[in-house]
Amino acid sequence: MKGKVLVGMSGGVDSSVAALLLQKSGWDVVGCTLRLHLDDPSFPPREGGCCSFQDVQDARRVCYALGIDHFVFNFTELFEQKVIDNFVSEYAVGRTPNPCIRCNRWLKFGAMLRRAEELGCDAIATGHYAKVQQGPDGRWQLYASPYGKDQSYVLYSLTQKQLAHTLLPLAALPKPKVRSIAQEAGLPVAQKPDSQEICFVPDKDYAGFLCRHNGHDSTPGDFVDAKGHVLGRHRGLTHYTVGQRKGLGIAFGQPMYVTRLDTAQNQVVLGPEGSQYSRSLLADDLNWVSIPAPETPLQVQAKIRYQAKPASALASIQPDGTLLLHFAEPQRAVAPGQAVVLYDGDLLLGGGTIVKGIKE
Structure with missing residues (x-):
């Protein structure tokens, strides 16, 4: 036996195959699912995603099929503090955050690693497509996956301690092969769709989420050009991001792009092709x-x-x-x-x- 590993099980095919491969290679595998937020009852259940009640059930079914223990860790409070609060505050100052990166650092490779240590595990593992390897100088290194799907970008904030205790068994596998392995093993999530959205914004309407979270929509203001000339009215800064062209809600006679969000003046600065x-x-x-x-x-x-x-x-x-x-x-x-x-x-x-x- 190589040791004991705690595998983060999202209920999807990638983490399920990661657990299967580690088990086959001689690890004592324990599965866990992180409860990060409560499902919004106003949205229908999703076929693909992570963190929902259905995903917890799917992860439990996979663990049962593999004959391994399955834990559910309630990290909703920490997720609110480290991810959602940051998401809201960043949009409030005109920035476009990436909540998955913060979730990886603080939850999936932070809090989960601490739980793994409490359970006597030697390592944690996930279904991310990237490679961890120790360099000749002893420093842990992270590599992009060369097989099409690469998720190293969202792992850049991991610490040396986190990398030293991380296994990424899908590093050398293309996604079609992963699905094939799941199918051959009879895993119940072999054909489950991948998640394509931020888990706590299932309809991809970030402005709508911020409105529900804050209790009000952002304040309308002016579209302006680089010199400050008013071009029209916008719906509120949370509806826009730098580089956006579609969905401005007004015709200008030529393509116009969001080049800057001015929170001090509540203005969306627009420019023609090239200005972005x-x-x-x-x-x-x-x-x-x-x-x-x-x-x-x-x-x-x-x-x-x-x-x-x-x-x-x-x-x-x-x-x-x-x-x-x-x-x-x-x-x-x-x-x-x-x-x-x-x-x-x-x-x-x-x-x-x-x-x-x-x-x-």
């Missing part, structure tokens, strides 16, 4: 994963969104500890609040939170 691009960006709240913080400028490939293609850039640490990233080619829709993650090939170097895009 930035040559550089500034980021803070940095976490260096596979390497120590570089002392000299470093050539990297940077992703400014989960689905973005890596872009060549020069990264340099500023005297105040922030990161200045200068791109070889201008990048579209550099949104404050989103994560920028740096790579050297498949090796994830580190990342941070975008403060602002810089045009020139």
Whole structure:
């Protein structure tokens, strides 16, 4: 027996196959599902997702099929503090957060690791598509998965301790193979759809969620151009994000893009084609994963969104500890609040939170 591992079971096919593979390779596997928020009764049950009551039931069925114990941990209060409160406060200041990254750091690889230690487990595991490996200098490193689906971007904030106790058994598997393994093993979630939305916003209506959470919608204001000329009225800042073109609710005679959200003036700044691009960006709240913080400028490939293609850039640490990233080619829709993650090939170097895009 290799040791005891606590597997985070979302009720989906990926984490289910992760548990199966670890069991087959000789680990003593224990399953757990994190209860992160209460289901909103105004929405119908989802076929794919995570964290819902149905997902808990699906995870329990898989654990029963594998003959392993299954725990449910109630982390709703911590999730509210670390994820939802941040989501709400970031939108309030005109930023676009990524709640999955915070959930991974504080819940799935934070609180779950502490529970694993209490249960006498040697490691935790999830169904994320990425690779953890210890480097020759002893530092734990994170790699992107080379097989199509890669989730290393949302893991950039993990600490060395978290990585040292993490197993990611799907690192070398393409998604179709994972479904095939689940099907062959007769797992009840083999054909369950993947989650495509933020778990606590199942209808993808972020503005609607914020309205329900705050008890009121955001205040309408003016659309303006870069010089401050009023172009029309907007519905409230929470309805918009940097780079947005569709859904502005007003015709301008040419494509117009959101270039900035001015919370002080309650204005949405718009610009024509080309104005949504930035040559550089500034980021803070940095976490260096596979390497120590570089002392000299470093050539990297940077992703400014989960689905973005890596872009060549020069990264340099500023005297105040922030990161200045200068791109070889201008990048579209550099949104404050989103994560920028740096790579050297498949090796994830580190990342941070975008403060602002810089045009020139």
